[in-house]
Amino acid sequence: MTTTQILTIPARRGVAARVGKGQRIKVINTHGTQVVDTWAFGAGDVTEWMSMECSRAWFMKLRAAVGDTFLTNQRRPILTLVEDTSGGAHDTLMAACDAPRYSLLGVEGHHDNCRDNLHAGLGAVGIRVPATPSPLNLFMNIPWTEGGALSWAEPVSTPGSYVVFRAEMNLVIAFSACPQDILPINGRTGHTTDAHFSIE
Secondary structure (H helix, E strand, C coil), X not given: CCCCCCEEECECCEEEEEECCCCEEEEEECCCCCCEEEEEEECCCCCCEECHHHHHHHHCCXXXXXXXXXXXXXXXXXXXXXXXXXXXXXECCCCXXXXXXXXXXXXXXXXXXXXXXXXXXXXXCCCCCCCCCCCEEECCECCECCCCXXXXXXXXXXXXXXXXXEECCCXXXXXXXXXXXXXXXXXXXXXXXXXXXXXX
16 A cells, blocks of 8 residues: 655745656645645756646636646646645736845845745756746635736635646646745735645
8 A cells, every 4th residue: 555645845945846647746735824836847848837828828717627727838738637625716827926026015135935946946856947937826816806906815725625736748846835924815914834745
């Protein structure tokens, strides 16, 4: 009997892992309020990556639902959402936070950020990418109005809720437990937490 290993996405940090075609990736919002920025890259060519722009044009929605497949910047399937117990609020619009973003929010000096976390996580598995693609922001709740206005809202996910993806190619998955503690996207307390994932 095989026991699936649960891996940690440390609060305010990033991790990456290799995934084979057909394997399943489960991402757990352990405490219920943590946004997890998520990227996927082709294992054979890391300049092919999961594209929010191409994916929205494919499934014709601002949010993916169970059964929807994300595409790469080469319009090839890379991840399919096969299960979701979190309430379905996942953002495909917002760029990863970075140092200039925190400067605009009034932060002086260093602030942990998802762009740095992505590149650090990939670097730990020996990968460098030439850009920072727009992420799939798991558990991030960005409501919109009929007029097209967006707002920052708290996650609707509950502790222990999760999503499961199926890998449609050999890929490298990368996560950042978003360190945003100024806006309420990780809850109004601004407290950031670990999240977890497994690969089966």
